[in-house]
Amino acid sequence: MAEAPPRLPDGVAPAAPILCNEPGSFAWGVFHDRHPRLLEQLCDAFPYDADQRRALEALLDESRTGSVARLSPRAHDAALWDAWGQRNYGRPWADVPFLWAESYFYRRLLDVVGYFTPGPWKGVDPFAPAKAAELASATVDDELAALDTLPQLANDQSREALLASSLWGNRADLGFQITADAAAHDGVDSALVADDRARFWTHLAESPASRVCLVADNAGRELLPDLVLIDYLLQAGLAAEVLLQLKPHPYYVSDATTADTLACLRRLTAAGGEAARIGRRLWAAMQESRLMLRAHPFACAPLPYADMPDDLCQDYAGSTVTILKGDLNYRRLVGDLHWPAVTPFASAVDYFPGPVVTLRTLKSEAVVGLQPSTLARLDADVETWRTGGTHALIQFRQ
Numbered sequence: 001m002a003e004a005p006p007r008l009p010d011g012v013a014p015a016a017p018i019l020c021n022e023p024g025s026f027a028w029g030v031f032h033d034r035h036p037r038l039l040e041q042l043c044d045a046f047p048y049d050a051d052q053r054r055a056l057e058a059l060l061d062e063s064r065t066g067s068v069a070r071l072s073p074r075a076h077d078a079a080l081w082d083a084w085g086q087r088n089y090g091r092p093w094a095d096v097p098f099l100w101a102e103s104y105f106y107r108r109l110l111d112v113v114g115y116f117t118p119g120p121w122k123g124v125d126p127f128a129p130a131k132a133a134e135l136a137s138a139t140v141d142d143e144l145a146a147l148d149t150l151p152q153l154a155n156d157q158s159r160e161a162l163l164a165s166s167l168w169g170n171r172a173d174l175g176f177q178i179t180a181d182a183a184a185h186d187g188v189d190s191a192l193v194a195d196d197r198a199r200f201w202t203h204l205a206e207s208p209a210s211r212v213c214l215v216a217d218n219a220g221r222e223l224l225p226d227l228v229l230i231d232y233l234l235q236a237g238l239a240a241e242v243l244l245q246l247k248p249h250p251y252y253v254s255d256a257t258t259a260d261t262l263a264c265l266r267r268l269t270a271a272g273g274e275a276a277r278i279g280r281r282l283w284a285a286m287q288e289s290r291l292m293l294r295a296h297p298f299a300c301a302p303l304p305y306a307d308m309p310d311d312l313c314q315d316y317a318g319s320t321v322t323i324l325k326g327d328l329n330y331r332r333l334v335g336d337l338h339w340p341a342v343t344p345f346a347s348a349v350d351y352f353p354g355p356v357v358t359l360r361t362l363k364s365e366a367v368v369g370l371q372p373s374t375l376a377r378l379d380a381d382v383e384t385w386r387t388g389g390t391h392a393l394i395q396f397r398q
């Protein structure tokens with residue numbers, strides 16, 4: 001399945017997949033700069049034994065200079081990964097698509113630390129310490145306290161504030177922060193490079209309230225504002241029910257699992273004030289099945305959404321809109337290809353089975369849907385606009 005030519009509408013030229021074989025490229029840096037630091041952080045956070053540390057080192061070496069080895073045939077998901085990666089095993093990591101390679105790196109990492117193996121490390125999330133520290137932080141206290149101003153805002157002010165929080169919450173991504181320049185986060189002139197929010201709100205307002213699907217990205221400081229947005233959609237009658245899609249296991253450092261979602265709900269309810277009211281409403285919405293969780297294996301697949309299985313296709317086709325959060329979901333939506341950035345968004349996502357809106361801060365190279373003038377200005381003014389997390393987009397297709 002991997003590397004099947006992307007399905008493109010008439011008139012849209014195929015673009016090549018992004019690989020990680022070009023020294024100095026963003027994708028190359030993920031394997032050569034970010035992953036070594038990530039593994040150092042893990043070894044600081046856990047007393048892994050010598051075998052585990054050797055295996056981590058071996059994974060790093062293999063992924064930087066070696067060929068892609070298969071999962072053990074005893075792995076519970078060996079058959080899935082055989083299907084997802086048959087063209088890639090035995091090839092140099094650098095020559096397989098970046099989207100596939102980065103995802104497989106996280107799957108192999110879980111193997112090395114024993115996450116799936118019967119034994120004492122089974123089920124121990126290697127990213128839990130970082131996620132827990134973020135959730136307990138004073139920054140989160142402040143962000144939750146700020147919710148107390150919400151009831152004083154007019155409806156259109158609240159909805160814009162909540163959409164913006166969910167969008168920019170995507171910048172608080174623990175994996176990205178491993179190598180992101182702190183200066184790139186603070187005090188910069190953050191900007192939207194595409195902004196379809198008016199069309200998104202109009203679509204929601206004009207659709208009979210039914211199901212909205214939100215495909216989550218990171219836990220903690222991103223998932224909290226996502227949950228607040230979900231509460232708003234339910235309260236405002238813009239959604240009768242919400243399907244929240246999560247990861248079935250730890251992934252890309254801070255991606256949200258069910259356990260992370262429950263931790264966020266508890267954080268909200270324990271905060272007092274408006275945050276607690278929101279948390280209690282969401283708790284009740286879950287009990288009444290108006291907020292439903294899903295953790296489909298495809299959420300951690302190394303593939304573009306164009307290859308989604310039928311049951312997910314039905315989820316999206318049956319929703320008023322699917323809200324796709326974050327950079328990786330965007331890469332999967334458009335196929336992580338070297339698109340000309342002015343390719344119309346609607347053409348690139350033509351295959352998607354229902355209305356879709358993407359809320360993403362830009363942390364990697366793939367992008368479509370820009371106006372030529374916007375692209376020219378960004379290329380002239382900001383060297384790292386595609387990858388620095390300083391820019392964001394809201395793109396909608398009905």
Ligand SMILES: O=P(O)(O)OC[C@H]1O[C@](O)(CO)[C@@H](O)[C@@H]1O
Nearest residue numbers: 173176217326327328329363364
């Ligand atoms: O959490 P997000 O927004 O999906 O970001 C994940 C992104 O982080 C990276 O792992 C490194 O920036 C990208 O390769 C990936 O797309």
